[in-house]
Amino acid sequence: MNFTEDQIHKLAPKASAFTAGKKLANANRWQSLGRSKRGLWGEIKGSGKNPYMVHIDIENLAYKCTCPSRQFPCKHSLALLLLQSQDEQALPMQTEPSYVAEWLDKRRNRAEKVAQTSSPLSAEESQERYKAKHKRATEREVFIQSGIEDLQKWLKDMVRLGLLELPHKPASYFTDMAAKMVDAKAPGLAAWVKALQHLPYQHTEKWQNEALDILGKLYVLLQAYQRKTEQPPEMQATLKSLIGWNLHKKEFLSDSQTLLQKDTWLVLGSIQEELEELTVHKSWLYGLSSKRHGMLMDFESKFASRTEVPLVDGSLLDAELAFYPGILPHRAVVKKQRHMATQNPDAPTFLPNWKGQHDSRTALLKQNPWISDQAYLLAKCKLLRLGDRWILCDEEKRYKALCPDFPADKILEMLMMGNNQLLDMAIVERHNGILPLGMFNPPAYISL
């Protein structure tokens, strides 16, 4: 599996690590280099006495380097990937050295073990756990209900007095309410309140429209949550997740009801967003056989690094995804990754135009009114400039505007690769516009 420079760039934990990796991506700097079907390895002189030994599992992406860096992947691992991407011949095909083979075998064995579901609990243990969980849930529910009441009152006051004063409200007006929601164990609601605080108040029409949308959606959520017992279990799970009930990965992986999907997944693209002191990484995947979409999320903060190995945009991986419960299961985790695939087994299915996408989205909204960040595959569209905006136009000339902060270098790449022609694309519809993830240029997929 060969990655492109852009893909490797996205794997870098920091821009500086990528730049440093680039400087080391020169075969002459390495004391030894090699590759096998499943791994890459090399030795490079560092500041220490012994050279650093770098090895990379390219089937089930993972890195190991003996350097003391806390960055992951480190500059040496990035350099090795870059070297392979620039000139594969620089890494001669060889028998794996024993230390590389050992590491790769260990990883295989561990992956097999992890994939096996943990041993079932005894009836007594299950009973105890259920009781404890139920007690915690009941206690939390009381907090949440009181929080919802506070929030509803706050919203009612807001519409009674009018939103015109919103831009002039002190920060504490929002932060106090957000803190109340956190205290009420409803962090999901706190995020809605913060969204009101961070509206684009410099653009009059924009903030007013967005504020009204948030108020509408939030109120419907609060109402629905209060009547959640009338809803089917999947909807209850969606509502709880929106309020901020976090389901532990281990917990839902061990649940026999969890939706599992084996497939060859195409990594459509990824983004990272800064939310106060938290960095959220989102990756969108598309199952080529199941035609199912999934979104992986990973979090990073000053105190905690990412828990998942980042996926490479545009790559294919044979994996089993476990979906979080919900009315339209979307967020997922990789339960078992067998290996990075090199062959694209099935052609994706595309929506014919924006009308088709609109209908598809409306159908999803009917089931989950709070659906967001949903990816779509759209056939034959073209990037065009309309005034100061970039739009994505379908064959019937219907269009949607790109997110205003979509980077210019990605637009450059789309224009260069598109060459003024219609392209099949992967996109995400976000609250402020369309986020293109990549282009299909059969048999290749070019992630942006």
Added chain:
Amino acid sequence: MKVLNPLRELTLLGLSRKPLESVQLPAPLQAGIDQLGTIAAEEKLLCVLGLQYYYMQAGMEPPTYKGSWNTSPIAEEKNFAPQEVVPIFHALQPLEKKAQEAMLRLWLEALIANDWIVPPSLMKALLQETKTFSKGIQEKIAEVIGNRGRWVMEQLPQFRLRAPMQPNDSPSAWVEGKLSERKVFLQHLLEKDRSKALSLLASDWSELSIREKRSHLESIVERVEPEDHDFLEHLHRTEFTYNQKEKKLQKACRRLISQGLLEIPHSDLHKKTLERLSDYLESHSRSGLVGKIRGRKKTEFILPTQFDNFWNPEVMDQQYGFEASKPSDQPHPTDIVYWFDAMLPAIPFSTWSQLMNRELAEIMQFFGTHSQFQYILEDRKGSCVVPALVRRAQKEQNEAVAKHLLPYTILNDLTFYHSLLKLLPLPEWESEVIRPSNRFHLFPARLSTCTLTAGAEWTQKASKIFLDEFVKFHIQDQRSIHLESLESAAQFLHTDSLSYLEKVEQKLIKDLPETAVFPEPSLALVRDSLRIRRRLAPYFKTHTRAKE
């Protein structure tokens, strides 16, 4: 997402100022409200906002694009560079900025030499990497981006290259353009069709401002051709004849015109000037062997020490547009030498050969050493006419003059010495600059005078001398060579000197004093650049390897 206006107004104002019932809602929304029954007005409004969000989301289809629609692919006249050159581009990235720029230039030149354009997949990396590079590099990039690249740049101004203004051949550029556009238009036309350019200029001349006239005269005088004669002669006789009340720009124009005419052998001014100059030739007898070989007489050009009927302020100003007396910051010993110096850049070297009947080497020696031209000013001394001769040599691209004039410039000013070094062909340049025990060639300014065509390189001999001196500099002097020098050398060292470089490294490892630092980054820079150049060498069709 757009919001229904009446509802937005109400929510902004607040229910305390306006009741919900005052808003006329679409029927489906109204029906939704009716179903809510009797609840508080605030709750009702919040419900309506929720309903209207989904109403708008579901009901508002994407708009239709009304602009022009064309999906024809952008055709290219040139082929995309083959896949093999892509890894070479990536190999440039770990290099230090300057070395990277030099190697990138070579990579671009390889593409240009083969009439290739950059593959689309590489365009983003190329434009991102090169944003900060020099205008020269950006000009080369402009040559390899192809039609598709140009089309993309039209749409994305942030990626536009700092390439020179493209000459606009459309006559509208002359009629409607700004001064700078008109100048570019005329320069381009002068190159393409000089007589057409001159007749266009003549027809519009009367309408031009004096500033624009000067600007176009500069373009003509930059490279005078015999066919410019009539135009210049006419101006010299009519519009720019001396006038007591003339302005400075008028005089500047006369000076430009006279410079142009001086370069045209059949012009009256050239003939008259030559006639007058010949009055100052003095013959002296040569003695001994030189006299027997070269003839008994040698001719010298001796300027008068007092004003006469030619060398005087009136003639110099009225005929040639020179200042009536030398400005105080000029080093010339007299006003006469100053005027002569001003005249020199316009007089071809062949004229001096004719007048003085001497070899170029002797003429250069005469101008470089004769006492009438010598000056001493603060820390500088030498012949004050040498800079004018350097300018003339540059104009004529005269390698022979450059070679003979070199000894007189080094005393004068290093800038002029370096200007002449740039004119030397590689063998002469190497023997002048790269010499054993000559530390000067290790300095960046000296090395930067090497101007080789793409793909050319120093001889192995010169490369070896450079590397030996580099080692000596480190071991004996315990000094570090300037990084810029190594960056220059890395561009020109013979690619076969890689193995010698390895030996040099071994020597350094062995002999370097313990206190000195092993120059690994410097050596790596040269090594990596040489390897890249070796990979690029096959792509230069006219591979101009210097002969040893």
